[in-house]
Amino acid sequence: MEKIRGEAKGRSASGRRAERTLQRDPERTRASILAAATWEFAENGIGGARVDAIAERAGINKRMLYHYFGDKEQLYxxxxxxxxxxxxxxxxxxxxxxxxxxxxxxxxxxxxxxxxxxxxxxxxxxxxxxxxxxxxxxxxxxxxxxxxxxxxxxxxxxxxxxxxxxxxxxxxxxxxxxxxxxxxxxxxxxxxxxxxxxxxxxxxxxxxxxxxxxxxxxxxxxxxx
Amino acid sequence: MEKIRGEAKGRSASGRRAERTLQRDPERTRASILAAATWEFAENGIGGARVDAIAERAGINKRMLYHYFGDKEQLYxxxxxxxxxxxxxxxxxxxxxxxxxxxxxxxxxxxxxxxxxxxxxxxxxxxxxxxxxxxxxxxxxxxxxxxxxxxxxxxxxxxxxxxxxxxxxxxxxxxxxxxxxxxxxxxxxxxxxxxxxxxxxxxxxxxxxxxxxxxxxxxxxxxxx
DNA sequence: CAAGCCAGTAACTAATCGGTTACTTTGTGA
DNA sequence: TCACAAAGTAACCGATTAGTTACTGGCTTG
Missing domain, CATH: 1.10.357.10 (Tetracycline Repressor, domain 2)
Structure with missing residues (x-):
């Protein structure tokens, strides 16, 4: 599935700042990882929590979790x-x-x-x-x-x-x-x-x-x- | 490492019953698995507990754990x-x-x-x-x-x-x-x-x-x- | 004492899991 | 406008882990 180039360019060229419609949003990504991890750790403990489950629940790629938090323990x-x-x-x-x-x-x-x-x-x-x-x-x-x-x-x-x-x-x-x-x-x-x-x-x-x-x-x- | 055949035979032939020096002792094996598992589950929770750690602590082969208790959950x-x-x-x-x-x-x-x-x-x-x-x-x-x-x-x-x-x-x-x-x-x-x-x-x-x-x-x- | 079952071992396996690599896309400031 | 850094993806990897296989040794009973 291809991204529509024109749409993205048009949005960023408009000069409006942080419209919350950005395709990339570090703060929101971080927050959704944290929320998903809170749920997963609370539900299963640290030993039972699964990194993949957190990524899926947060709707992000697992790589991002390591990008923002280092590893499972630091995320905890x-x-x-x-x-x-x-x-x-x-x-x-x-x-x-x-x-x-x-x-x-x-x-x-x-x-x-x-x-x-x-x-x-x-x-x-x-x-x-x-x-x-x-x-x-x-x-x-x-x-x-x-x-x-x-x-x-x-x-x-x-x-x-x-x-x-x-x-x-x-x-x-x-x-x-x-x-x-x-x-x-x-x-x-x-x-x-x-x-x-x-x-x-x-x-x-x-x-x-x-x-x-x-x-x-x-x-x-x-x-x- | 070889078992000494003569020793074992001599013991069993003597007619003494359940001398607690038996090489095979189901009750004691079961009890030691249970004690080791209690420690491991209490220490790490069910998600963090390791079957191999229980076997090692109990001083038994992992196979015995499955023999006596079925699987990890039934042991828990x-x-x-x-x-x-x-x-x-x-x-x-x-x-x-x-x-x-x-x-x-x-x-x-x-x-x-x-x-x-x-x-x-x-x-x-x-x-x-x-x-x-x-x-x-x-x-x-x-x-x-x-x-x-x-x-x-x-x-x-x-x-x-x-x-x-x-x-x-x-x-x-x-x-x-x-x-x-x-x-x-x-x-x-x-x-x-x-x-x-x-x-x-x-x-x-x-x-x-x-x-x-x-x-x-x-x-x-x-x-x- | 033979036969069969139960206790026990070592080595293996398939799946899972935390973490990584190699790469593409997007936003931004000189 | 273009170079560069940060955000993001997919596929992969080595280690760990629960559970198994194929086998040996030992106890009991008819």
Whole structure:
């Protein structure tokens, strides 16, 4: 099948810049590889992911994948970094400093739950990364700088709560965050074995809502005086 | 390298039965394949596990692996079944019905935590199985029969607590168990990314102990009236 | 003790997979 | 406008990997 020469020439000669109708578009190509790779790695883990499958899903030639990302492992790292940037960016919309202590904890818990629920691929990538003992996370300078911003804000919030006599004085910010994350992560990432064994559909709308309220309740109950 | 004929004949002719010095020992071979496969699947996931690596680790010829287990997937299923049998067997040592309600919850939480801590391979296999949406667990008739025995016992325990006015009347047994499991599972299975990002060694003896007490505290705080 | 089955080995194979080579096409700036 | 770099393609390659073949050695039973 031949390309129509005249058409391409006519377009480029018109002087319009980056019309998004270009036959060649590095940014879009890169983005579609990243999206396809995120799906493939989340779905199959790093050992099960197939480079050819990523190329096909992205609608590009496999050569391009190596052109933009080097090799399979570097592509995986780019996917992981992108996923972390995603949650850290979303976190910024949370303004814990403006809220009453109990309200703040509740918002943090619901935000975390909501993010996990909407981003199953993030949970899956975390699972893969931990299977490999954070091998790629540890070698990523970019991710080591990108530490969670809200542990500090959470510490302030808890401090205010303690000063008001609402929270126990020995409450630790990281442990509070781990509690919230644990309850959300486990419920969602292990839903398949749990639903099978206990015969309850954990993704049922009603059950999801019960669990969301449960996380808030548990977290608050554990830190109150 | 030649086998020494006389030695082997002499041994078998002596009339002693199953001296455990047999050159051929089906049970031991099977067991060593299973142990090696458990390690390999837990370490690399199903996609990353290598049949040759399992054979080498088990000290057997690869042919034997197919002889005893059929193929890689059936071997994985055998590993998964074995792991579940392990925890269900251990659960039986718990006698919740003999304990006071609060004491019972505390024992259950500490037992679960202890088991997870001593069996990282079980957590890893759960992660792999969930990545694949419980594909093998669902097709295993053996595992579907092997449901967790202590949800019923836990229900009784909670019922007693409710009757004594200790626990809230709306407390759900499965949610209590999920809470306990979630707090243990997430802390341990995600320790690598968490330690890297938050700069705290979660496997430090002191931190492990704090978390154990934390699980008990959180669980009790969430169900008390 | 003969016969047959089961345990075990070494070497092989077909297919898969990550990565590359050799090449063409397209955009752009001197 | 043309030279050059970047974007893109198709076909290929060597290594790995799950699974097999063809065979030997050893245990049990009638």
């Amino acid at each position: 790292l780019a996917v992981l970094e992108d996923a972390y940037v995603g949650i850290r960016t979303a976190e910024k919309s949370l303004n814990l400093s403006d809220l009453e202590p109990e309200q703040g904890i509740s918002e943090l818990a619901m935000f975390t739950w909501g993010y996990f629920l909407e981003h199953p691929e993030f949970l899956s990538l975390l699972g893969t990364e931990n299977l490999h003992r954070a091998r790629w996370l540890r070698q990523s300078t970019r991710l080591k700088e990108l530490h969670s911003s809200f542990i500090d804000k959470l510490a302030d919030l808890l401090q205010r709560g303690k000063a008001e006599g609402l929270f126990r004085p020995d409450v630790d910010p990281l442990n509070v965050y781990l509690t919230i994350a644990a309850l959300g992560y486990f419920y969602l990432s292990n839903q398949y074995t749990l639903s099978t064994i206990f015969g309850r559909d954990l993704m049922d709308k009603g059950n999801l809502d019960v669990w969301k309220r449960h996380i808030v309740h548990v977290t608050l109950a554990s830190i109150r005086r | 299923l055998a590993v998964l079944e074995d792991a579940y049998v392990g925890i269900r067997t251990a659960e039986k040592s718990l006698n919740l019905s003999d304990l006071e309600p609060e004491q019972g919850i505390s024992e259950l939480a500490m037992f679960t935590w202890g088991y997870f801590l001593e069996h990282p391979e079980f957590l890893s296999l759960l992660g792999t199985e969930n990545l694949h949406r419980a594909r093998w667990l669902r097709q295993s008739t053996r595992l579907k029969e092997l449901h967790s025995s202590f949800i019923d016992k836990l229900a009784d325990l909670l019922q007693r607590g409710k009757a004594e006015g200790l626990f809230r009347p709306d407390v759900d047994p499965l949610n209590v168990y999920l809470t306990i499991a979630a707090l243990g599972y997430f802390y341990l299975s995600n320790q690598y990314t968490l330690s890297t990002i938050f700069g705290r060694d979660l496997m430090d003896k002191g931190n492990l102990d704090v978390w154990k007490r934390h699980i008990v505290h959180v669980t009790l705080a969430s169900i008390r009236r």
